[in-house]
Amino acid sequence: MLRRGSELVVVLIVTLWNQSFQKSIHNTAGPFRVIPRYVTHCPPALQPAQPLDFYVRQTRDRHDPDLWYYSGNFTTLFTWTNDHDVDINVASWSSRGGWKENAYIFRVKHYCSAFKTYVPQAWRKIMLAIHGDANADCPWPPGVYHVRNMSTDFRIGALPAFYYGKWRATLRLMENNYQDTLGCFVAYADTVPRGGL
Numbered sequence: 423m424l425r426r427g428s429e430l431v432v433v434l435i436v437t438l439w440n441q442s443f444q445k446s447i448h449n450t451a452g453p454f455r456v457i458p459r460y461v462t463h464c465p466p467a468l469q470p471a472q473p474l475d476f477y478v479r480q481t482r483d484r485h486d487p488d489l490w491y492y493s494g495n496f497t498t499l500f501t502w503t504n505d506h507d508v509d510i511n512v513a514s515w516s517s518r519g520g521w522k523e524n525a526y527i528f529r530v531k532h533y534c535s536a537f538k539t540y541v542p543q544a545w546r547k548i549m550l551a552i553h554g555d556a557n558a559d560c561p562w563p564p565g566v567y568h569v570r571n572m573s574t575d576f577r578i579g580a581l582p583a584f585y586y587g588k589w590r591a592t593l594r595l596m597e598n599n600y601q602d603t604l605g606c607f608v609a610y611a612d613t614v615p616r617g618g619l
């Protein structure tokens with residue numbers, strides 16, 4: 423049960439494993455732990471005309487350092503349909519300073535059916551947390567949505583080792599073949615040696 427939230431992260435990292443790029447910016451890799459730092463709004467340049475309004479609160483489990491809880495809300499101004507796409511761009515903090523963009527680029531067309539197919543357990547968990555129904559399905563009308571204490575496990579069993587460092591993922595909901603942004607947020611995380619906090 424505990425590990426189910428991590429499938430999405432597994433797919434992200436495994437799919438776009440880009441070793442030569444990483445070698446150029448990180449020297450050290452090994453058994454690791456992912457520490458999500460925080461989620462925030464995108465810089466204005468990446469924002470749509472009417473930015474998505476959201477609040478996220480993250481807390482860590484007292485006993486299991488890989489388990490986190492998320493609560494919050496978001497307000498949508500349009501109907502989210504399966505015609506929308508998701509673009510995730512991961513930047514890596516360079517040991518020489520500064521963000522290196524495009525460490526991993528991950529694009530998902532028709533995110534709704536894609537996530538349902540490829541990460542069904544994570545998707546059902548998110549649906550349950552937002553809609554109170556694991557089988558909830560898009561489209562979603564405009565409105566206020568609440569996320570209630572959704573547990574997410576950042577143990578990534580599929581990857582025994584990874585580069586240590588700081589990461590910044592920019593996630594955009596897009597339409598018109600990645601021309602237009604509908605919503606955008608940024609998540610920061612660190613990878614540290616397993617056993618580290």
Ligand SMILES: *[C@@H]1O[C@H](CO)[C@@H](O)[C@H](O)[C@H]1NC(C)=O
Binds near residue numbers: 495566
């Ligand atoms: C969303 O959460 C924030 C922070 O907890 C709160 O101030 C705000 O009133 C909430 N908005 C809605 C629409 O529930």
Ligand SMILES: *[C@@H]1O[C@H](CO)[C@@H](O)[C@H](O)[C@H]1NC(C)=O
Binds near residue numbers: 491571
């Ligand atoms: C969230 O769920 C965990 C595990 O059930 C619980 O320990 C924690 O108190 C909950 N937090 C909130 C804010 O409800």
